[in-house]
Amino acid sequence: NAGVTQTPKFRILKIGQSMTLQCTQDMNHNYMYWYRQDPGMGLKLIYYSVGAGITDKGEVPNGYNVSRSTTEDFPLRLELAAPSQTSVYFCASSYSTHSGNTIYFGEGSWLTVV
Amino acid sequence: GQQVMQIPQYQHVQEGEDFTTYCNSSTTLSNIQWYKQRPGGHPVFLIQLVKSGEVKKQKRLTFQFGEAKKNSSLHITATQTTDVGTYFCAGPRAQKLVFGQGTRLTINP
Numbered sequence: 698n699a700g701v702t703q704t705p706k707f708r709i710l711k712i713g714q715s716m717t718l719q720c721t722q723d724m725n726h727n728y729m730y731w732y733r734q735d736p737g738m739g740l741k742l743i744y745y746s747v748g749a750g751i752t753d754k755g756e757v758p759n760g761y762n763v764s765r766s767t768t769e770d771f772p773l774r775l776e777l778a779a780p781s782q783t784s785v786y787f788c789a790s791s792y793s794t795h796s797g798n799t800i801y802f803g804e805g806s807w808l809t810v811v
Numbered sequence: 812g813q814q815v816m817q818i819p820q821y822q823h824v825q826e827g828e829d830f831t832t833y834c835n836s837s838t839t840l841s842n843i844q845w846y847k848q849r850p851g852g853h854p855v856f857l858i859q860l861v862k863s864g865e866v867k868k869q870k871r872l873t874f875q876f877g878e879a880k881k882n883s884s885l886h887i888t889a890t891q892t893t894d895v896g897t898y899f900c901a902g903p904r905a906q907k908l909v910f911g912q913g914t915r916l917t918i919n920p
Binding site for chain 2: 728730737738739740742745747753755787791793799800801802803804805
């Protein structure tokens, strides 16, 4: 009963480094999302995907890239990390946004850029 | 674009007091969802409302969807320390779910 699995859970990056946050879901959901949540703030959508091979920008895509080669996986790539990218990152998935389809979140990845 | 506004941003209550958070959308919503995020945790789905004027209850939690399907509320009766967390409403927009800013609830035992 894994649901949405994110790795790593914690990571410290130096300015200018790159890394990939991994996300996989075993619910056969079409839709996948990446959100970031700054301390005490709400959820901001970075990128989303409505199916394998399809990705689109959310509210705050700058500094990030994604790919969706399979239904299960939706990795988030940070290139040239900056302190402004210090945040908690949540991967999520759903069948769709239509009635009856809710979003399931992973447990989050805490990223600090120093 | 569609925005979902949530008030208040913060609410501190004494244990046993009631709590309400309100959600307002700039456009009509086909449905609205509510999520709870415990401190240090991830958002977890609570409920979805679909019909105009719909009211749903989960124990001490009462959820309402406005007649115009542009606003919603979550009311907690007689709060308990387990209710601590941030409550988010969310409405669909195209292929995305737009979240409100959340209401952070803290409780004095």
